[in-house]
Amino acid sequence: MQAKPHPCSESSDSCTPATTPQLILLCTALIMIAVGYGGVTSSSLAFGADQLKHFQNNASKIESYFSWSYATSSFSAIVGSVGLVYLQENYGWRIGYGVLVALVLFAVLTFFSGSVWYLRLNPTKNLVNGLFKVMVASYRNRNIKLFSGDTELEYHSKGSTLSHPSGKLRFLNKACIIQDPERDLNGEGTAVNPWKLCTVDQVEELKSLIKIMPIWITRIVMSLNTCQGSFAVLQATSLDRHIGSKFQLPAGSVSSFALVFIVAWIILYDRILLPLASRIRGKTVHFSTKSRMGCGVFISFLSMAAMATMEGIRRAVAINEGYENNPDGVLHMSILWVLPQYALMGFAEGLNAISQNEFYISELPKSMSSIASSLYMLSMAIASLLSSFLMTTINNLTNRGGKESWISSNINKGHYDYLHWVLAGLSITNFLFFLAFSKAYGPLKDEKFEAQGTAEDGKA
Template sequence: MEKNSSTEKGEMVEEPLLLHNSETQKGGLRTLPFILVIPQARPPPCVDSNNICRSAEMFQLFFLCFSLGIVAIGAGTIKSSSLAFGSDQLKQEVYQGNARAMERYFSWYYALYALSLVVALTCLVYIQVNMGWALGFGAPVLLMLFATVLIYLGTPFYVKLKPKSSLITGLFQVVVAAYRNRCLRLSSESADILYHRNKGSTIVRPSEKLRFLNKACIVQDPQLDLSPDGEATDPWRLCTVDQVEELKALLKVVPIWLTGVVLAINISQSSFPVLQAKTMDRHIGSTFEIPAGSFGIFIVISGILWIVLYDCLILPVASKLTGKPVHFSTKQRMGFGLVLSFLSVLVVAVVEGVRRSIAIKQGHSDDPEGVIPMSAAWLLPQNCLTGFAEALNAIGQNEFYISEFPRSMSSIAASLIGFGMGVGNLLASFLMNTINDLTKGEGQESWISSNINKGHYDCYYMVLAGFSLVNMLCYIVCSRAYGPCKGEEEEVMEEEDP
């Protein structure tokens, strides 16, 4: 494994943020078992005979919220930094030019992440239910401790990039500087324009896209704008070309990122499938019954299965048939993921329409938990399509952002998909509340009623399918407007060159 040039020269570098993040999450997990082990950390149990329950005290609520807050912060920072930190370990030439190596890294990263979800939904849930919540929370603490030890043991072998100043501040500086220099005139043909560059930067001139931002890095008077060491005297009036290109890279991906938010809306519909599964026959054989809440695991399993098939079967077979290495670009995989997401919600609407009609015929209109003679295996196609869609789009998004952004923005690139999932969850709640208000009338159940037999979740999912179809069309437009990704211009020129 190669080390970064700055590391080889012995320059001081900052320890990877992942080390501190794992400690943060481990600290949050470590406090949760205390709530279950220490009696004073939780309210006393309810008296069953009188159905009397005492509310939690202020300290107990604070302790619980503090623990959950630390867990959330640790989990969020680990998810955003571990992906970027792992990509930093790739060799520079692989990072820049070998798209297949990048694709394989992101695919197997997602596969291992999904595999950890399977373990959490099976083994850890089994421990919590059958062996107690104290041990159930203690097991993740031990796992996080083991992971932290492994990370520290590998610290001498990691590539640790030299830290820069605040990236977010630099992006705001470009906006302010471009506004303050808005009166400057730009000409792509003028060779007299002097641009402020970082020392050792390979970028000589800013790109022609979003040209109004180029005003932020134009040196008007070198004696006034630059200090003797070549730095800007006022970074809020003069920025570097690298700063301008970083902001351009972020703004360019926003339209494509928004199409991933709609996919997040479809994925975040997690409560209805549980209600749906509870009304269907979930038996395997005569004795074993799959819990309704466990059907989500098929989404995770199908995602892992797709990665294995794609990497070990589909690409090798396609390469053998065509006689040359086959590689699907990040934009192609993201688009195909959106297509599968559209098909998944369409299948949900069709299956729910059939399930609801059977429930009504069986006389379960007023019984939302009445089991109907319909196998829960009908839920597998929609779960598999959702898993395939999430795997394709999520891996494609991560690889797209990491590849398109400058290497200094890898942490932001890794955070975009998580941020999109959060925005998608908020929009899903807003959409559900809006449809509930619009479809609920006097003496009439809304489409998303708690009684799924009286509601019309099939119509609700048809609305989601409509949004997904429009989103697919928007993605096609945004993808073409974005132009070729990094490295695609060279591939096209090589194919055209005889």
């Protein structure tokens, strides 16, 4: 059996459709890629952070680790979007995928070669199951009356690092209140029914997850801006993609501009700005996580405004040159015109994406490291789904009455500039929400520790 359909006939437009076994093979491969990628992305960042837990000045080490981890990923994406696209266009898909297989095999062997030096933490519980238990237990114990300053309540702290729950989201505290020790606890001091009585740590884990959700949502909205890959290809196809006299950038590689600026920003920030600031202040300096997240959200608005402006200019040039009905026509306009919009997008991602991952890892309990490192990719996945919904909605609203849709397949007749002004409006609204959520969140854990350290130094 052949793994792929027969090639299409050059003499006609007919193609042999894929058979059921061929489709099953393809879908199985895609599922395996998704599972493998999900497994790596959900644990690699947390695993790397675990290796740094015993270092002094941990916050600075973690910040640098996240920066260079993201820089490495971005550099790999540049190689993929330029080098592999070039191989596939000039030597075929078989060579392109063969190179990928070899690289993945090399990565696996490299990872396992260092296994003797890794710090490995053994899993102690099913975290997701514990979160559901807290929700169920707090609902089942909803009739318990809570009073502020109540010190007579007994909490289930067996096996917990905390003896009392925090005062925020107090309705969840009902999940860890012991009403009758003889009925609720067994001889070992653990809960008879863990779906009605949870530990203090379990309650605080759910509280931590709920607390970061508003800021996490701002990342979803920001990720909508990076889900416009098809537009980037359409726009690049209409521009002169020659860089120099010999090299022509593939249209599918135009997104690599943003990746280049991400890597450039990380090098500038980690190797120049931070050391310079530390030298000026005479101590190790790292800019606050929330400040970097907020700057990233605001710059994402600027990138959408720049993209809308650039597309308006490109569309006007296309119409003036007589290409309104010819979306395949190449304008007398260089691909370098798109550099400002991708520079802003790269800086926004470099600021926000890294600090978001750092925020999740540092703010959630250590037991939730895998969930923390999964939240960024989860926001990207949700943004992709929302982007499809947004595009469908805009298309349905703008093509009424026989009008040309804003997101027409003919980029010169459509109005992708209007689309990006909509995204710019969403982005500035998202920034305002971020400011409100950030203020409501209060100081981060690292900021609290620094404040305590400063107070102790002052007393000394």
